[in-house]
Amino acid sequence: MSNVDAQELEKFSQLAHKWWDKDSEFKPLHExxxxxxxxxxxxxxxxxxxxxxxxxGGGILAESMAERGASVTGIDLAKKSLKVAQLHSLESGVPVEYRCVAVEDLAAEKPGYYDAVTCMEMLEHVPDPQSIVRSCARLVKPGGTVFFSTLNRNPKAYLLAVVGAEYVLNLLTRGTHDYARFLKPSELSRMARNAGLELLDIRGMSYNPVTGIHKLGSDTDVNYLMACRRID
Structure with a gap:
């Protein structure tokens, strides 16, 4: 439990009831x-x-992966978010196992157990992202895939993801992100290599506020996705 920011947990706990409201602060995640x-x-x-x-969180990605035929376990330390996820799973009929456990603890419990591990929009909310990356790598089987998504650290990302999204467009609650915790792709790539992961792909996610359309592309200046493979 040492790699936890209590303020971040409380922040998401306060918003837990809104996870499946597609017009709430979680609208961008749904999109x-x-x-x-x-x-x-x-x-x-x-x-x-x-x-x-x-x-x-509330299980948005977890449920959608289960709908694609995967056997999914979701973990989080925000208990209120997990309760929302469990209730939604019951209502939707999409089976997902949810556990309140730190990824470091689960890595000690189930090393090399999973075919794939996802860690999306989380690294920028923890004190020690390298510990998360290392644990994700430990949890996946040799040859398995690990996925991360986070925010780049540069003036453009600050302008769009913090000032624009939180203060101008009000897409997110003010204070959602701490710019100092954003990670450059080079930094996250290094963390992945240090954890025994091979980089497969990096794709940027961009948003057009005029059309309201999100898309993947080569522009990693703000949000980006990373796919890796465990090599040992």
Missing amino acids: INPLRLDFIDGYAALAGKTVLDVGC
Whole structure:
């Protein structure tokens, strides 16, 4: 439990009841989820696979991966978010196992257990992202895939993801992100290599505020996705 920011947990706990409200602060997550899902499925071939979603929140990604035929476990330390995820799973009939456990503890419990591990929009909310990356790598089987998504650290990302999204467009609650915790792709790539992961792909996620459309592309200046493979 040492790699936890209590303020971040409390922040998401206060918003837990809004996870499945597509017009709430979580609207951007609902909108980018199809992009994330297709990116993950393209490398992991989800059907029939055992998948772990680290920092699953209310289960948006976890449920969608289960709908693609994966056997999914979602973990989070925000208990209120997990309760929302469990209730939604019961209502939707999409089976997902949810556990309140730190990824470091689960890595000690189930090393090399999962075919794929996802950790999306979480690394920028923890004190020690390298510990998360290392644990994700430990949890996946040799040859398995690990996926991360986070925010780049540069003036453009600050302008769009913090000032624009939180203060101008009000897409996110003010204070959602701490710019100092954003990670450059080079930094995350180094963390992945240090954890025994081979980089497969990096794709940027961009948003057009005029059309309201999100898309994947080569522009990693703000949000980006990373696919890796465990090499040992």
